[in-house]
Amino acid sequence: MAGWWHEVWLTVAREFSDLDDIKAITQVVMRLGLALLLGGALGFEREIAGRAAGLACGVA
Numbered sequence: 135m136a137g138w139w140h141e142v143w144l145t146v147a148r149e150f151s152d153l154d155d156i157k158a159i160t161q162v163v164m165r166l167g168l169a170l171l172l173g174g175a176l177g178f179e180r181e182i183a184g185r186a187a188g189l190a191c192g193v194a
Contacts, residue, residue: 153159180186 153162
């Protein structure tokens, strides 16, 4: 089991290996934070309105 987590950690480290300066890291964190806030606001609005939210709401 320890080998599995190690492989996951190495994959994540390789994926973000190009983030070598604080400017790039800050940009990624800010974009993810903004996406989280906007997604939360959208979900909250949908919940208050009593409508479905997610991928399935556009399919049916």
